Amino acid sequence: MADARAEGSILIVDDEVASPIVSAVRRRLEADGWRTVAVEPEGGWRSGDEFEAAALYAIEEAKPDGVLLDVRFGDARDDLFKGLDILRKIVTAHPTLPVLMFTQYAQGPDRETAVRSTLRWDAPVDFIDKLASPEEVVLRLRRLIGTAPEVIRMGGRITLNVSAKTVTVTGKSVEVSGPSGPAALADIHGMRFEILRELAVAWYKSPGRLVPFSALERYSEGEDARASLRVRVREIKDVLGKALGEHLGAGDLIINVRDQGYRLMPKE
Amino acid sequence: MLRRWLASGRLRVAAAALAAAGTLSAALAPLLGEAVSESLWGIEPMAYAGGVALIAGLGLLTASYAARGMPAGGPAASGEGQAPERWSEITQRYFEVFHHDLGRPLSRIVGKERELRAALQERSGEIDPAVADLLDEIERQAPNFRLMMSNLQALIQLEGGPTTVREDAVEPAEVVRRIVERYHGVAVEAGKQITWWSEPAEFGIVYSDGSAIEHIVTNLIDNAVRFAAGEVEVKLTRNPTHFFVRVWDDGLGIPAQYVAHLFDRGWTPEAARRDEKVSSGLGLFIAQTLAARQRGGLTVESVTVPDPDHHTGFLLSLPLGRSTGAPPA
Numbered sequence: 309m310a311d312a313r314a315e316g317s318i319l320i321v322d323d324e325v326a327s328p329i330v331s332a333v334r335r336r337l338e339a340d341g342w343r344t345v346a347v348e349p350e351g352g353w354r355s356g357d358e359f360e361a362a363a364l365y366a367i368e369e370a371k372p373d374g375v376l377l378d379v380r381f382g383d384a385r386d387d388l389f390k391g392l393d394i395l396r397k398i399v400t401a402h403p404t405l406p407v408l409m410f411t412q413y414a415q416g417p418d419r420e421t422a423v424r425s426t427l428r429w430d431a432p433v434d435f436i437d438k439l440a441s442p443e444e445v446v447l448r449l450r451r452l453i454g455t456a457p458e459v460i461r462m463g464g465r466i467t468l469n470v471s472a473k474t475v476t477v478t479g480k481s482v483e484v485s486g487p488s489g490p491a492a493l494a495d496i497h498g499m500r501f502e503i504l505r506e507l508a509v510a511w512y513k514s515p516g517r518l519v520p521f522s523a524l525e526r527y528s529e530g531e532d533a534r535a536s537l538r539v540r541v542r543e544i545k546d547v548l549g550k551a552l553g554e555h556l557g558a559g560d561l562i563i564n565v566r567d568q569g570y571r572l573m574p575k576e
Numbered sequence: 577m578l579r580r581w582l583a584s585g586r587l588r589v590a591a592a593a594l595a596a597a598g599t600l601s602a603a604l605a606p607l608l609g610e611a612v613s614e615s616l617w618g619i620e621p622m623a624y625a626g627g628v629a630l631i632a633g634l635g636l637l638t639a640s641y642a643a644r645g646m647p648a649g650g651p652a653a654s655g656e657g658q659a660p661e662r663w664s665e666i667t668q669r670y671f672e673v674f675h676h677d678l679g680r681p682l683s684r685i686v687g688k689e690r691e692l693r694a695a696l697q698e699r700s701g702e703i704d705p706a707v708a709d710l711l712d713e714i715e716r717q718a719p720n721f722r723l724m725m726s727n728l729q730a731l732i733q734l735e736g737g738p739t740t741v742r743e744d745a746v747e748p749a750e751v752v753r754r755i756v757e758r759y760h761g762v763a764v765e766a767g768k769q770i771t772w773w774s775e776p777a778e779f780g781i782v783y784s785d786g787s788a789i790e791h792i793v794t795n796l797i798d799n800a801v802r803f804a805a806g807e808v809e810v811k812l813t814r815n816p817t818h819f820f821v822r823v824w825d826d827g828l829g830i831p832a833q834y835v836a837h838l839f840d841r842g843w844t845p846e847a848a849r850r851d852e853k854v855s856s857g858l859g860l861f862i863a864q865t866l867a868a869r870q871r872g873g874l875t876v877e878s879v880t881v882p883d884p885d886h887h888t889g890f891l892l893s894l895p896l897g898r899s900t901g902a903p904p905a
């Protein structure tokens with residue numbers, strides 16, 4: 309099982325066969341590198357209880373890293389209780405398993421608070437409305453699941469491996485390709501790697517998040533920490549730019565935001 | 577006297593029961609009527625009686641609600657204060673029942689649009705840019721719609737009269753993060769960037785009203801993304817008594833003569849110029865009202881073109897709550 313989980317998998321529990329909103333999210337999750345497993349009433353579960361049993365069984369089987377639950381609650385009273393029942397059973401049986409639940413739009417925060425109050429206070433459960441973009445759902449799941457992955461892909465071509473402490477660039481530039489795929493960029497190591505890692509993890513968790521100077525200054529030295537940081541960032545950009553075969557200017561990839569800190573801004 | 581009687585709650589219950597009984601007997605007429613009399617004619621008296629009961633019941637119900645809404649001085653007296661309250665009460669009840677249905681048609685539309693996009697992509701690999709533009713336009717309306725719906729809800733709650741200051745444990749950084757995530761795609765699509773951060777980085781909790789913070793900041797970010805030239809910044813800070821959310825954009829700025837009206841209900845520059853209105857002008861009114869309710873404030877500071885430093889910054893300040901304030905995490 310360990311290898312299957314290495315990439316991370318999400319179980320999708322959906323009571324409507326292939327609801328378009330969920331299919332779009334599913335495609336987006338797969339593009340993000342997650343494996344998805346679905347519990348769908350394809351043969352048509354005869355009862356809500358059967359559906360619930362199938363969902364719980366699938367959790368035991370697939371051992372997912374997170375669950376995306378789309379069981380309508382809000383139309384009819386029965387549905388309302390079914391969705392909540394399933395949620396509650398999952399939380400009881402797997403108290404640490406992150407669950408993101410779709411809600412119909414505008415059930416509102418009060419409703420969520422009410423639902424949450426019926427669960428364990430520390431249950432990793434979150435709600436998201438159906439009008440959310442697939443992008444938003446993916447971000448929320450990442451946040452809920454919590455850990456940053458071992459491998460972070462920044463835009464199309466740059467990949468950072470956290471534990472191997474390597475950065476690779478794929479694509480045109482020939483000299484960086486080794487025999488077994490792209491070789492790691494030897495010039496990004498030590499403090500340079502740490503700076504890039506900080507930026508990559510912050511970006512992965514919340515694409516708009518700035519990393520303030522205060523969080524980066526430990527990766528610089530000398531009297532003027534900011535100046536030393538500026539030099540390091542410049543060096544990182546030069547190395548990456550060379551590998552990418554393009555010039556990275558002030559507004560590319562790593563940007564300095566109004567003297568507050570740095571932010572990663574990869575191109576798709 | 578008559579009015580008093582009409583307005584009584586018991587009458588309304590009775591009227592509703594009468595209407596319900598009428599509906600029931602009209603509906604069951606074909607069944608019951610046959611049991612009462614062998615011939616087909618047995619149906620009609622039942623159905624008629626049921627119909628009459630239904631109409632009478634509904635009539636009484638309406639009269640009763642109307643009487644309750646009337647000011648003591650009778651229908652001729654001015655209804656100031658009373659009438660709007662009645663209206664909002666009805667609206668509020670309507671929304672309690674139906675608000676979760678309002679988003680459904682749109683989530684269907686958006687769902688189908690995403691399906692269509694995927695189907696097109698599967699079939700031909702690349703989507704024709706013109707078609708993609710049209711699909712993007714549909715997608716772009718989703719956040720607008722979400723904001724409109726939540727503003728409507730907030731407005732109705734505000735009309736419902738004063739409520740107590742809420743002091744739930746809230747993580748403001750989490751609220752900001754979610755809103756930025758929601759607008760990130762919209763901004764990138766428009767060639768703009770949203771950046772957010774908090775000081776301290778681990779911001780911790782405050783005791784406040786999470787949904788009010790969300791309403792306010794969503795409105796500010798929605799405006800900022802719309803009016804920015806290229807950059808939107810959202811910064812979360814705190815002092816020993818308050819926390820602050822500053823939403824900044826590098827747009828053209830707001831002319832001084834407009835600033836005074838900015839927080840008025842329904843005000844937009846188009847309205848002021850008597851042009852066609854393109855938005856509702858409710859966002860900032862709601863935002864400021866909500867902030868005041870939480871014993872906080874919302875202020876604006878703007879530098880307009882031609883100053884090269886043109887920008888607009890809104891500052892939301894709210895108390896940390898639980899009187900002493902929450903210690904930072």
Ligand SMILES: Nc1ncnc2c1ncn2[C@@H]1O[C@H](COP(=O)(O)OP(=O)(O)OP(=O)(O)O)[C@@H](O)[C@H]1O
Pocket residue numbers: 727795799800803825827829830838843844845855856857858859860861888
């Ligand atoms: N960041 C900003 N930069 C420039 N003008 C702004 C900014 N924020 C608000 N305004 C001006 O203030 C007006 C009122 O804003 P408000 O949010 O109250 O309403 P709206 O955005 O027009 O409509 P709604 O928010 O109800 O959809 C806007 O129409 C706009 O002209």
Ligand SMILES: [Mg+2]
Pocket residue numbers: 795798799859860
């Ligand atoms: Mg607005």
